[in-house]
Amino acid sequence: MSQVGVYLDRIRALAPTIMAHADQSERDAQIAPPVVEAFHEAGLFRMLLPAAMGGGDLTLAEAFQTFEEVARSDGSAAWNLSICAGGPLFGHFLARDAYEHVFADPRAVSAGSLNPLGVQAVRDSDDWRFTGRATYVSGSGQATWLMTAGFLLVDGAPRLVDGIPEMRATLLPMREARVLSTWDMAGMRATGSNDCVFENVHVPDAFTFGWPDPRSTWKDGAFGGIPLPVQLGGGFAAVALGVARHALDELVSLAVDKRPAGARATLRERALAQTQLGQAEGLLGAARAYFYSATDEVWRRGTAREPFDDRARANARLASVTAVKLAAQAVDLVHDAAGMNAMRAGGVIQRCWRDVHTITQHVVMNTGRFEVVGRILFGLPAGTPII
Secondary structure (H helix, E strand, O other): OOOHHHHHHHHHHHHHHHHHOHHHHHHHOOOOHHHHHHHHHOOHHHOOOOHHHOOOOOOHHHHHHHHHHHHOOOHHHHHHHHHHOOHHHHHOOOOHHHHHHHHOOOOOOEEEEOOOOOEEEEEEOOEEEEEEEEEEEOOOOOOOEEEEEEEEEEOOEEOEEOOEEOEEEEEEEHHHOEEOOOOOOOOOHHHOOEEEEEEEEEEOHHHEEEEOOOOOOOOOHHHHHOOHHHHOOHHHHHHHHHHHHHHHHHHHHHHOOOOOOOOOOOHHHOHHHHHHHHHHHHHHHHHHHHHHHHHHHHHHHHHOOOOOOHHHHHHHHHHHHHHHHHHHHHHHHHHHHOHHHHHOOOOHHHHHHHHHHHHOOOOOOOOHHHHHHHHHHOOOOOOOOOO
16 A cells, blocks of 8 residues: 655645745755654655665655645755655665665765766775765755765776776765765755765775666666666656646735735736646646656556667656756746745746746756757667666
């Protein structure tokens, strides 16, 4: 029996706590400790673990619903939850004993960056040593483990396979890394997406896997059948959907009493505001329907162990990117309808606007993804290992 309803109820109960600390989180550029602790107490960081390990056994779509619900209170908190609760998704590609070792700790939380630029992996007998700088590590302030990936070096040079550099990913203890204070963006400020540096860190082979297209040697079910890159990105889209819903809810609340300058009627009585709210609601509804339909298809294909060719991968990515773009358009309409209230420092709408537009710039969510999808639809090679 699905536990998603239990988690959604817990999140709704936490909404006042999340919203009460949103300003502090933004000022500190980190999720406020009371919110992190509340997530731990509610078991949210473990929702994707199996029930036997104290988790919720949620499907991808169910996990996305929880991220979306948190984002209705604060986008940054939801983003960090999507990263940190997603640790088991990466863990499935470690050796099983390594996975069980990591998540046997009830406070285990992973964060990371799989951008290989600036990271090196070197064989050390049967194990590995990693050196470099992982960039934009969202949740670095809460994480106990760091996921990173780098180019595999042999005699100081990248090892090539068919002309392509070979890469290796790892999960290493966060205590082995130093967190730099580098995150200073206009949106998603509270995510603490700082860079992390580490040098010559020894990692057992069981805690590593090939990147960017690993295969689990032990995980069964849908998670074992869905390629890791396909699993990534959906959580970010879900956050964008929740941010947009937060903005729409705020506009409806604001419009009851707000009277635009020079007008006698309230904002909700203005035809332009009515039109913009209707458009925004339609965009958000279309985004959600497309996104969750595509997610259900990914889950079906993974459960059936059907292969994910480039077209299947492109379909999944297109749904996520489109959902983010439509969510941003919906927030733009809200931003315009709200007038000067949208610009108020510390206001909900301006934060939603900054957050959703920051999400659109993520490497797997930005406009460039449409080009990759278009190439595949034209029958051309993707031109990138990450579709």
